[in-house]
Amino acid sequence: MLTRDVKAAFFYGVTTTGVFCRPGCASRRPLRANVRFFRSASEAIAAGFRPCERCHPTIAAAWGGPLDKIRAHLEDHLDRMVSLKELGRITDLSPFTVQRIFKRAMGVSPLQYQRVLRAGRLRGALKRGGAVTDAIYEAGFGSSSRAYEGAALGMTPARFAQGGRGERIGWCIARSPFGWMIAGATGRGLCWLALAGTAAEAQASLRTEFPLATLHRDSALSKWVEKAVASVRSSAAGVQDQAAPEALDLRGTAFQLRVWQALRQIPRGQTRSYSELARQLGDTKATRAVARACATNRVALLVPCHRVVGASGSLTGYRWGVDRKRKLLDAEKAL
Ligand SMILES: [Zn+2]
Missing domain, CATH: 1.10.10.10 (Winged helix-like DNA-binding domain superfamily/Winged helix DNA-binding domain)
Structure with missing residues (x-):
């Protein structure tokens, strides 16, 4: 807390203000005698503290804990492949749960996240003028062949950057209270959801974003439009969760x-x-x-x-x- 460690997985409440914070909060440090510590945001709330306006500890709550640990561990060990089993060990979760909660929060698996980080580092190192082999080692690829292997495995963000080359994307257009909407999905999940003034404009937006993808109509995707509208309008609890x-x-x-x-x-x-x-x-x-x-x-x-x-x-x-x-x-x- 004294070093404002944003990765620290606890919360603190200040008895004189009734506010609780994340350790990384930029607010002034209180006197030790006025501080209470909590494992979770809900514990702090249960003890009568309200969330700080500055560090938004309740929002961070879903992000804190095991997720933070997983992300930090991946970021700290770019020099090698980190397995789901290993991530499970440091979080006390099953490899399956690690995969599921990370994908749910980040939209990519831990393995994909590692690739994104490494590719970003490689590009950064090359931009700084490093030799290719140095850059590859610096980026955490063990050998040059592994760097190319990584690319050959399908560096998915790059694929999207290339206009969706090699991707099959299903699409569906529907009217909504906010205008026409188009949903586009790969085999992995929803990749495009856009608003437009007309059906033609909606369709054109998908083509513009993924000029090289193979597109096919898929009426089952209308459920995404319904979920999206419900995420804004429906007062039913748990809609966010239903949005899977x-x-x-x-x-x-x-x-x-x-x-x-x-x-x-x-x-x-x-x-x-x-x-x-x-x-x-x-x-x-x-x-x-x-x-x-x-x-x-x-x-x-x-x-x-x-x-x-x-x-x-x-x-x-x-x-x-x-x-x-x-x-x-x-x-x-x-x-
Ligand atoms: Zn705070």
């Missing part, structure tokens, strides 16, 4: 994945500013990068980038039009 986030096929850089994951922790009816999200991700200078990650979100509503606004509360931009963003936020506030 493990069935999303999100692909991006490690940073994008973390931003999208953080977006999914913003409760319906609430908003966050870009700088708040950056702080939550532990990098106050990343505000612009957060904004870019929001602008490149491929799954409208279910990855609720519409819940991010300017510091002054202004709507700023929205990939699918600021008017629609206003409509979505109004619908959420009306509940």
